[in-house]
Amino acid sequence: MVATIKDVAVKAGVSLGTVSKVINGDPSVSDKRRERVMATIAALGYSPNSIAQNLRTANSKTISVLLANITNPFQMALAKGIEEVAVAHSYNLTISATNEQSAKELESLAMFERNRSEGIIICSTGKTKEKICSLIEKNIPVVMVDRFVPGIPCDYVGDDFSHAIDIALQHLQALGHNRIGIIHGDMNTYHGEYRHGLVLSQMRKLGLSQDKDLHKTGPYTYEQGEQAFRELLAMSVPPTAILAVNNVLCAGAIHAANQSGVTIPDDVSLILINENNFMWDIVSPGITMVTQSPLTIGRRAANIIFERLRNKEKTAFTATLLAPTLVTRESTRSL
Amino acid sequence: MVATIKDVAVKAGVSLGTVSKVINGDPSVSDKRRERVMATIAALGYSPNSIAQNLRTANSKTISVLLANITNPFQMALAKGIEEVAVAHSYNLTISATNEQSAKELESLAMFERNRSEGIIICSTGKTKEKICSLIEKNIPVVMVDRFVPGIPCDYVGDDFSHAIDIALQHLQALGHNRIGIIHGDMNTYHGEYRHGLVLSQMRKLGLSQDKDLHKTGPYTYEQGEQAFRELLAMSVPPTAILAVNNVLCAGAIHAANQSGVTIPDDVSLILINENNFMWDIVSPGITMVTQSPLTIGRRAANIIFERLRNKEKTAFTATLLAPTLVTRESTRSL
DNA sequence: TTGTACGCGTTATCAC
DNA sequence: GTGATAACGCGTACAA
Numbered sequence: 001m002v003a004t005i006k007d008v009a010v011k012a013g014v015s016l017g018t019v020s021k022v023i024n025g026d027p028s029v030s031d032k033r034r035e036r037v038m039a040t041i042a043a044l045g046y047s048p049n050s051i052a053q054n055l056r057t058a059n060s061k062t063i064s065v066l067l068a069n070i071t072n073p074f075q076m077a078l079a080k081g082i083e084e085v086a087v088a089h090s091y092n093l094t095i096s097a098t099n100e101q102s103a104k105e106l107e108s109l110a111m112f113e114r115n116r117s118e119g120i121i122i123c124s125t126g127k128t129k130e131k132i133c134s135l136i137e138k139n140i141p142v143v144m145v146d147r148f149v150p151g152i153p154c155d156y157v158g159d160d161f162s163h164a165i166d167i168a169l170q171h172l173q174a175l176g177h178n179r180i181g182i183i184h185g186d187m188n189t190y191h192g193e194y195r196h197g198l199v200l201s202q203m204r205k206l207g208l209s210q211d212k213d214l215h216k217t218g219p220y221t222y223e224q225g226e227q228a229f230r231e232l233l234a235m236s237v238p239p240t241a242i243l244a245v246n247n248v249l250c251a252g253a254i255h256a257a258n259q260s261g262v263t264i265p266d267d268v269s270l271i272l273i274n275e276n277n278f279m280w281d282i283v284s285p286g287i288t289m290v291t292q293s294p295l296t297i298g299r300r301a302a303n304i305i306f307e308r309l310r311n312k313e314k315t316a317f318t319a320t321l322l323a324p325t326l327v328t329r330e331s332t333r334s335l
Numbered sequence: 336m337v338a339t340i341k342d343v344a345v346k347a348g349v350s351l352g353t354v355s356k357v358i359n360g361d362p363s364v365s366d367k368r369r370e371r372v373m374a375t376i377a378a379l380g381y382s383p384n385s386i387a388q389n390l391r392t393a394n395s396k397t398i399s400v401l402l403a404n405i406t407n408p409f410q411m412a413l414a415k416g417i418e419e420v421a422v423a424h425s426y427n428l429t430i431s432a433t434n435e436q437s438a439k440e441l442e443s444l445a446m447f448e449r450n451r452s453e454g455i456i457i458c459s460t461g462k463t464k465e466k467i468c469s470l471i472e473k474n475i476p477v478v479m480v481d482r483f484v485p486g487i488p489c490d491y492v493g494d495d496f497s498h499a500i501d502i503a504l505q506h507l508q509a510l511g512h513n514r515i516g517i518i519h520g521d522m523n524t525y526h527g528e529y530r531h532g533l534v535l536s537q538m539r540k541l542g543l544s545q546d547k548d549l550h551k552t553g554p555y556t557y558e559q560g561e562q563a564f565r566e567l568l569a570m571s572v573p574p575t576a577i578l579a580v581n582n583v584l585c586a587g588a589i590h591a592a593n594q595s596g597v598t599i600p601d602d603v604s605l606i607l608i609n610e611n612n613f614m615w616d617i618v619s620p621g622i623t624m625v626t627q628s629p630l631t632i633g634r635r636a637a638n639i640i641f642e643r644l645r646n647k648e649k650t651a652f653t654a655t656l657l658a659p660t661l662v663t664r665e666s667t668r669s670l
Numbered sequence: 671t672t673g674t675a676c677g678c679g680t681t682a683t684c685a686c
Numbered sequence: 687g688t689g690a691t692a693a694c695g696c697g698t699a700c701a702a
Binding site: 339340341351352355356358359383384386387388389390391392 | 694695696697698
């Protein structure tokens, strides 16, 4: 059906090896023969079968990415950063999503392994530790991004979430807020719990209200953001400020505010930890945020993969934490 | 280094073929042997090399997607729809982006071909027709999405953009608007020109102002949206309403309005053609829009691929146009 | 039911 | 500079 290297060799009247050399730019081919081969390649519309190439050379020219949710802008920015670097190295990029389900994560990881992906970048649910570790033991470079999971011997790149929380809470405290409602993420993932714990300890440290009802947890959905906001505002003593840890949750909260006639920041201040992309430029009131850098995370993660591919020596694993920045807009004001 | 089927066979004391049969669920293996093989597979942490499998079975279990811009929410929704279907079929998904550069599109398509991708879904710049046609001639199922390109014999799935324009313009006309500014897309892509033409003819048909200066074209960027908006408002006789054909362009326009103290819809009405996702719920004023359905487009496109993979008979190519809907919000009002 | 042998399309190592 | 030939890891007739 489709032309093979053999077809080219026969038609060009040369040997298989010669064609292979031409394809791979080996200089030890006479110009005459090279031209002839190139011409018949074009004539036949021959395209090297990289499956066979990969089998023979024992590599796949593929790196794989496991995202949490393909439609979240934050996650896609991650992917974009990775894609840039992969393309620059002429590598394929395979993308999957967990949708926060560890079963899907396991499946995807198994797929990556069967594919002989040369590197894997994971935004994990945190519940597939053994599988990830087994991949690492097989010397596949793994980089965890965004969500830290303890006990996995690999590189990590993410935002300094602890610092981000600190910035956010201190900003609110400086404005006089003490009762701060938190719209947390999913407690079914490790990093959800982890960040929850970080927030609690920071709040304690800063002497902010310890009221447990100020903490709402749930999946990373728009609806959850709405519900959490409503519940917070319905408290007998509602918070005077709210921190949302994720873009979608925050969007839900804003929508709930608009729907229920709650004015931000007059009735309650709102601050968000997320990437500061174009969409936050056009919501009004402008949302004060502590910025994350998913694009940079993606780039760094991919670069680490390629660096480990280039230099096989096992160097110490790195943990890269990107510094967050405060962007002050109209959604936070002093009490 | 990593275990092969041979290692498993040796260690389990059976033949190569037996292991292969176990892996592929062939029933003609005695339970005793099967158990033994499974056990050593687990013990060795053996994972079938799908590169070798693919070479042998002459398929790649991969479909590839070429997006315009990985970070645009519209495009991500497309990818999401495709990913859902691919995962359901246990296929890999390879994603690339053109960033509107035909050179990059060519590279990616060549990569897909070398990978022996079993199906390709393309949101094309429109300038790689020959390459796409050559892939089709090699019997690779190709589905064009979102952006129609004429003269390519393949399936197409997209929104009914002509209808969408009609709905948008008629909505504005019904509100009494005659001078309507248009923030068009990129004239360097075929579909940019195509949609431009559609708008012009619809405006003529409806008897709207034919002033050429009402049409601003440029790349699909936030900055372009800002600039186009400013230019429109700076006209000696500015438009009373503006139509933006893309989310990012529209976001730029909104930002420019906020920056320059132009009030929507008091000073100018604004309508957008795009996916109605969560972000448009939280910008204020709410933007009236004609909705597109990228998620559905992605799903349909992927389903077409798998249907053509299942049924090799060449049936007629299909063109699926999804119906747009008007969602009225606050950004449009009568003159 | 089980094992053997061949070939998928390519690269790499040889002799020539 | 060139052309056989042996792998790469696996699936699958075919024979046993």
